[in-house]
Amino acid sequence: MTSSKSSNFDGFSNIKLVNNLIFDNSNTRKNINYTNPFDYFDTKNIWYKHFGQEYEVCMFLLSDDKKNNNIIAPMKIKDNEISLLGSKSLFDYQDLLYSFDYDEKNLSNDIKKILYEIYNLKNIDNFMFESVSELSPLYNYFNENDDELWDYEVVFEDVCPKVSLPNSWESYLVNLKKKYRHELKRKIKRIHTSGTVNHYELSKKSEIMENLDYFIQLMKSSSVDKSKFMTQDNQAFFIDLIDNLKEKDNIVRLTFLEFDNTKVASSLSFVMNNTRYLYNSGYDPKFSDLSVGLINHAYAIKLSIKQNIKFFDFMRGNERYKYHLGSVDSKLYTINGKRK
Template sequence: MRVEVLREFSCVGELEAPWRELWDHASSPSVFLHPLWAVSWWNHYGQAMEPCIVLVWDESGSLAGLAPLCWSQKAPGVMGWIGDTELSDTMDFLVRSGKEVQVMGAMDRALRKLLPGEFQLDLHCVPDGSPTLEELNEMLSQGWDVSIELEEFSPRVELPASWEEFLEGLSAHHRHEIRRKMRKADKDLATGFVVVEPGDGWDRAMEHFFRLHRLSQPQKAAFMDDRRESFFCQIAEVFGREGMVRLSELRSMEGPIASSLSFVQGRTWALYNSGFDPRYRQYSPGIVLVAHTIRQAISENLTLYDFLRGREIYKYDFGASDHLLYRLRLSPRPEGKS
């Protein structure tokens, strides 16, 4: 295994093809580890960062592992992920399936050389089942001081072959409530569900999304500043061209009353963000839209619906169970210390 460290983000353009190929064959890829995500995030938030992207190449010359890391001026002495926790729901090392042990061993040796003893690697939102977590015991024995803590929950639900089968898997109460809310919205508002296609009113639909996102909660209005809006537009555009975005609307006769932005990767639908018009709160437009997107995911033969981070009650009403995310802090142990 050959290790290389990129310290100029401008070099990522030349790396995009092997990064994409690695992502396609990784143990646990997510949209947040895709090169398009890293480039979009860096374009908006990389000004105060210094990249430190660790690459591991195998004997055939293929990229076998990648650590999307950077130094931040806001936290001197701390290296973290490219992608902050407010925008990237999960992060990890990107490792080729079947080469986890070799790649993590090479990463271990490279990172110990990169990090002086008083410096720290602070890794947020590492998912349960990650090769990173599985190799922790080995890293502990190789000279690291490691702290691991439960950081977040990412509820998800497995999808059956049909919508009716999905409903039958819920409790009687939740099944009744979902059906009731969908019928009420349809009867009183003549609602319709639409997945907007790129080039077919896309810009207008994005405007609806931002408006409804800001309207739905004061916290969301504060969150969606101009820079985040620009970031959302870029990821929607670039991943839309890849066929990985689902921009969904619940429409009444007066126009959209709820909107959501989701990603589809492999056989997973990931609900990234959403909003609704509070004037229609009595019709639970956000819940009705989620129900429609789950039904859409089933119609696309997807097998997992990931609500991503956060323990909002409605996620569990749809039968979700928690997937755990961890925060890891690693510091090279001074020589001679056991």
């Protein structure tokens, strides 16, 4: 196993270059399974640029090319505590990075090796791994094993509601609970009889950046909490993230719902691995009587079905509308540990 450490952004850029060098000359890069947008090094790098100045970066690489088993563990250190590189407020999922088709027999033991390396960092007393999915190998390790070096607890953190998408919009509607199906049909009919409705998606680089301010304004206007969340720092992170991810395999999608030629709702999503990840959304409360926020999400689901996307992940939060649209919870956990 190898590790690299840095205490500033330039240093992290160097680590990124080192990892790119490793990736370009081995099977590591092409074998890593980037399951969601928060796994990308670009995303982690941008987060560090905006919020990581107080942290030291520590990155572990466990590589076994013979078995095609690789784990990359990007982490940050502050006040004798190590955590995954990113933050709960901006990263809906956090995890180690694993290669495709990881040998299950070795996975638990290899995670144990990572924890052993963390233990060897003498300035570390605790770890805190936030936003770990119940589907993560990291969660499975702590849920199924006792660790010789660490006392730990696995604590429920939040939910990420998801919809498994069928092959047609009609099948999707049939799968909804009767009450929610009738409500959705009624709301769609009402908005269409009230004016001209247009729903569309932007995926081109220039179009997304030209319209991002509309999305941000709709997000801020939709609730007090979202307005408080979208601080100047968070807004700068959003713009920087979208500007850097937009070239990655066409994953960034910006949708708008227009009513009588006015943008009344919008959502920002990432599409990858047959999944649409809804990162954030907003709507104009002046049009709330037309349920524009809900309809924007429903039409995003309809569009996803048309694009043969298999899952719609609303990500963090248990807002009621997500369940009205057919979501089922997937759980997130925080794993806290301290030296024995």
